[in-house]
Amino acid sequence: MNRVDNKVAIITGGGSGIGARTSQLMAEAGATVVVTDINFESAESTSQSIIAAGGKAMALRHDVTMNDDWESVIEETMLAYHHLDILVNNAGISGAGLPPLEEATLESWQTVMSINLDSVFLGTQKAVLCMKESGGSIVNISSIMGLVGGAGPAYNASKGGVRLLSKSVAVKCGEMGYPIRVNSVHPGYVWTPLVRNIVEHMEDDNITEEGLREMLTEKHPIGRLGTPDDIARGILFLASDDSSFITGSELVIDGGYTAI
Numbered sequence: 423m424n425r426v427d428n429k430v431a432i433i434t435g436g437g438s439g440i441g442a443r444t445s446q447l448m449a450e451a452g453a454t455v456v457v458t459d460i461n462f463e464s465a466e467s468t469s470q471s472i473i474a475a476g477g478k479a480m481a482l483r484h485d486v487t488m489n490d491d492w493e494s495v496i497e498e499t500m501l502a503y504h505h506l507d508i509l510v511n512n513a514g515i516s517g518a519g520l521p522p523l524e525e526a527t528l529e530s531w532q533t534v535m536s537i538n539l540d541s542v543f544l545g546t547q548k549a550v551l552c553m554k555e556s557g558g559s560i561v562n563i564s565s566i567m568g569l570v571g572g573a574g575p576a577y578n579a580s581k582g583g584v585r586l587l588s589k590s591v592a593v594k595c596g597e598m599g600y601p602i603r604v605n606s607v608h609p610g611y612v613w614t615p616l617v618r619n620i621v622e623h624m625e626d627d628n629i630t631e632e633g634l635r636e637m638l639t640e641k642h643p644i645g646r647l648g649t650p651d652d653i654a655r656g657i658l659f660l661a662s663d664d665s666s667f668i669t670g671s672e673l674v675i676d677g678g679y680t681a682i
């Protein structure tokens with residue numbers, strides 16, 4: 423089940439957290455994985471962990487906000503493996519530390535939008551161009567914060583944008599007769615560097631990492647935070663042919679956060 427044998431997958435932000443675990447799980451399920459990250463050393467470390475476990479991977483430095491970087495990543499993937507079957511648009515930032523609504527600037531807004539949403543447009547467009555004859559699956563990582571408010575406006579707007587961009591491209595691929603599925607994933611809180619770092623930017627200096635963890639856990643009816651593996655399993659399902667009738671859809675993996 424959930425096999426991706428002989429498929430080639432690009433996973434952005436693969437050097438850390440959800441992207442790192444997704445890269446490993448995808449390789450365990452048979453895919454050749456192109457692990458990309460703006461932090462090359464972290465991508466290389468994920469790639470090496472895959473190779474050490476007997477899988478196939480390569481690491482590339484990739485700033486997802488840059489069109490030229492996307493072109494090189496696609497070119498290097500095609501040169502090495504000759505096809506692309508799966509793209510996981512995972513790289514993102516929380517926007518913690520950027521000014522709140524009333525002090526926000528156009529620049530601070532655009533920082534979040536370019537990393538979290540422009541990147542998904544660029545990657546999705548390039549993947550569609552590659553996959554339109556051969557077919558494929560594009561999985562875009564949104565958030566529960568793409569479904570409900572509760573984060574900064576730019577983060578909420580960027581992740582809401584990822585949700586509808588995915589639906590729009592899914593419909594367009596259907597209209598064009600391209601055998602490409604496009605879906606979004608909406609994780610609840612997962613204890614990765616992205617979330618841990620929020621504590622440094624909280625107004626209340628007395629809140630510790632453990633305190634933040636407890637506050638966030640309380641919001642998940644299931645009684646715990648998510649793990650990168652919880653999210654990676656959903657991503658693998660959408661990437662694999664097990665989900666062959668699912669497109670334009672959203673997979674919420676949130677321990678019940680949005681059910682309240």
Ligand SMILES: NC(=O)c1ccc[n+]([C@@H]2O[C@H](COP(=O)([O-])OP(=O)(O)OC[C@H]3O[C@@H](n4cnc5c(N)ncnc54)[C@H](O)[C@@H]3O)[C@@H](O)[C@H]2O)c1
Pocket residue numbers: 434435436437438439440441458459460461464484485486487512513514515516537563564565566608609610611612613614615616617
């Ligand atoms: N952790 C959570 O609770 C949570 C919840 C919902 C959604 N998400 C989303 O999941 C995705 C992964 O988050 P994570 O928690 O694993 O974070 P993380 O910080 O552990 O990993 C994010 C990775 O993205 C990379 N990155 C950042 N900017 C980049 C750029 N411009 N180009 C290329 N790579 C870049 C970082 O170097 C890092 O390796 C993000 O899109 C995030 O918004 C996370």
